[in-house]
Amino acid sequence: MDRIVDLIRAKRDGEELTLEDFERLVNGFTRSEIPDYQMSAFLMAGYCNDFTDAEATALTMAMLNCGHRLDMSDVPKPRVDKHSTGGVGDKVTLVAAPIAAAAGIKIPMIIGRGLGHTGGTFDKLQSIPGFRTELKMGEFQTQVKEHGLAFTGQTDEISPADRRLYALRDVTGTVECAALIAASIMSKKLAEGLDALLLDIKVGRGALIKGRGEARKLAQLMISIGRRMNVSVQALLTDMDQPLGFTVGNALEVMEASQTLQGQGPPDVTTLSIELAARMIYLGEPSRSMESARDQAQQLLADGSALTKFRDVIAAQGGDPEIVYRFDLLPNASGEQVVTSPRDGFIGRINADDIGRAAAMLGAGRDNVEDTIDPAVGVILQSKVGDQVVAGQQLCALYYTAETHVAEAVQLVEDAFRLSANPPEPRPLILDLVQ
Numbered sequence: 001m002d003r004i005v006d007l008i009r010a011k012r013d014g015e016e017l018t019l020e021d022f023e024r025l026v027n028g029f030t031r032s033e034i035p036d037y038q039m040s041a042f043l044m045a046g047y048c049n050d051f052t053d054a055e056a057t058a059l060t061m062a063m064l065n066c067g068h069r070l071d072m073s074d075v076p077k078p079r080v081d082k083h084s085t086g087g088v089g090d091k092v093t094l095v096a097a098p099i100a101a102a103a104g105i106k107i108p109m110i111i112g113r114g115l116g117h118t119g120g121t122f123d124k125l126q127s128i129p130g131f132r133t134e135l136k137m138g139e140f141q142t143q144v145k146e147h148g149l150a151f152t153g154q155t156d157e158i159s160p161a162d163r164r165l166y167a168l169r170d171v172t173g174t175v176e177c178a179a180l181i182a183a184s185i186m187s188k189k190l191a192e193g194l195d196a197l198l199l200d201i202k203v204g205r206g207a208l209i210k211g212r213g214e215a216r217k218l219a220q221l222m223i224s225i226g227r228r229m230n231v232s233v234q235a236l237l238t239d240m241d242q243p244l245g246f247t248v249g250n251a252l253e254v255m256e257a258s259q260t261l262q263g264q265g266p267p268d269v270t271t272l273s274i275e276l277a278a279r280m281i282y283l284g285e286p287s288r289s290m291e292s293a294r295d296q297a298q299q300l301l302a303d304g305s306a307l308t309k310f311r312d313v314i315a316a317q318g319g320d321p322e323i324v325y326r327f328d329l330l331p332n333a334s335g336e337q338v339v340t341s342p343r344d345g346f347i348g349r350i351n352a353d354d355i356g357r358a359a360a361m362l363g364a365g366r367d368n369v370e371d372t373i374d375p376a377v378g379v380i381l382q383s384k385v386g387d388q389v390v391a392g393q394q395l396c397a398l399y400y401t402a403e404t405h406v407a408e409a410v411q412l413v414e415d416a417f418r419l420s421a422n423p424p425e426p427r428p429l430i431l432d433l434v435q
């Protein structure tokens, strides 16, 4: 096919495209030779007709090959990373990665910005004054060698195609497509020179993927793409119906992650962090048992080794490690608006997407990639699903620096809480393992 419009037509008409077709599209788009309007039409055609597994794999390879791959050959093994498909209040990476690094796992982590109502590790770390989220390749490799863990954002060298494609998907309604999600995640992660990858696929109202069946299919697709590249991939499907922990917003989440690393975190964040860290350790050393990896993860959290690791990494990337104890050193919001319960009852539901949207409206998230983030703002929940409350009791508080969208955000948060006369059925936090 000669012209890009022919590739768009072919995808529109349900034909299967080849690796060569995807290379033309991805390389042309990354070099700005294909305009956004043609790529948008292509993405929507793919979203509507879906991609075969062979196409998803070809798209991943085209995206991977269009950027640099990290040469991690002089970083000792095992090199393992984790990736979350995105949630609300999901600060688990900031806890699980230091635990796994303290166990000797090497983690070269490329981190993403939050978009829409979900947060990104990039923005959370940027709320730490001085923290450098864009490391040069050499610095990144050296830090992984010395500290076992380094974080860096996507650049024009590392996964440039995903950076541009994700931004376009976000404004064209084409984010929630399994093949596009798989290619986006795997093209970044396969560039890291990994031995193994753990996926945390979020499922529920606050997630891109709403149902378990769909999540399982996405997991299987990413596992098969990993296999082609000799990277062992496992996926945990985890609940994202209500926000994780109590805080939503960048500096607020760094604060809660720091508390968790000091043994004072919310039960859901602590449990999930230990489970993910244990599985990263196990993936790095598959000859041992999951039970012994879990015991080690618990121990490294309890004895302060993971906290020390997080502080070392913050210092190595230019931030002040004292922020883990002194939250006044993090950006602080100037305004507070409390939301209270309208009546007695049990909290039956807290819609994670509404809470995420409210936080984004206050400035914690973006509508477009160019939007700037306000690191100080967000929401702190006082209660979680299943808690009993009385009329007038505080449910949560919104923290803001500008009044502009406060009333709208309060409305969203009020609507997010659903009260019931009886306690709801408890929902498991960890839904499934796909391997």
Ligand code: URA
Pocket: 084, 085, 086, 112, 166, 175, 180, 181, 182, 184, 185, 208
């Ligand atoms: N996370 C990513 O990195 N890409 C997606 O497309 C979705 C979640």
